[in-house]
Amino acid sequence: MGAASARAWGRLGWRGLALATTGIAWISYGASITVQPRYGTVRGISVLLDLMCMAAWGWLWIGAGVLALGFSVARAGRDLVGVFAAMGPPLLWALAYALGGAVGTSPTAWGSVAPWASHALIIAIVAYVTRPRLIVPRMVTRGGE
Template sequence: MRAAPARLWRRLDWRGLALASTGISWISYGASLTAQPRYGTVRGITVLLDIMPMTAWGWGWIGCGLLCLAYCCSPAGRDLPGLAGAIAPPLLWSLAYALGWVSGASSTAWGAVAPWASHALLILIIARVTRRKLIVPVVRYGE
């Protein structure tokens, strides 16, 4: 019975765990956006609502979450679509809040810029630290 969790952890590892937890989070957040978006969110991302309605953005978050889950057990280097699905929504939200603040749509939108951007940064850090190491011999000429 202990072999199954060990086998799953070998497939998942920290990188996959980050993608899986992000995927679950994005699906849950997207569902809340489609069901009943909060007033502050709607005000903060006004610039995006000119492009698509909130329901469509919610489905975008859900789609990115599913992408994260689909690639969470893939080896490093083959999980790039999952990493893109983990990074793109918070970066887009961060940009939207920044534009919402600059445009005057929401005077408090600036407070959401760093939290959303930091999640994308954490995923990038995890991806960098857990990348597959290639062993290449050092060749020195002239010795």
Template structure:
């Protein structure tokens, strides 16, 4: 009975767990943007809304979440698309809020720049710490 969770963990690991958590979070957040975007969000990311409507951005978040969930099972080193999908929406939102604050679109936008950016940074740290080891064989 204990073998199944151990096998699951051996396959997933910390890197896969980070991708799975990001995937679930991005799907949930994207769905909220599609169904009922909050006023503060649309105000904070107004610079992005000239490119696409907010519900389209929501579908982008959902797509990135699905990629995270697919790649959470990939072997480390072959999951780079999943890692990019975990980092990109958070970085994009962080930059959008920073620009929104700088341009005066939202007076409170500065308050969410660090939380969004920190998620991307944490994924980068996890990816670095759990990267696959390269074996170098020298003959001589």
């Protein structure tokens, strides 16, 4: 059991764990807004509802979650689709809430901008900190040239 968990952790690491966790969260959130959207969510993102219905937005979250979860086992650098899938929906929601607050459809929408945007920022930080390092050999010169 210990060897299997060590092998799984060696494959995932912090970056993969962040993508897997986010993928599961987005699948769950997408399913909830597809089946039973909350009034505050519908009101807050109302600027997006002219583009697609709430169920379609839920399926977008589910699709992004599947991509993030699927790419969680990819090597760092080859998982950028998963990283963007993990960051895209919360950034879109943050923008929608900001616009909803700006146009007055929801007077409390501004309170949801930072929480959604912060999750995307956390994914970006994890992706940056765990990015593959390029090893470039140092050039050796003679005589200080």
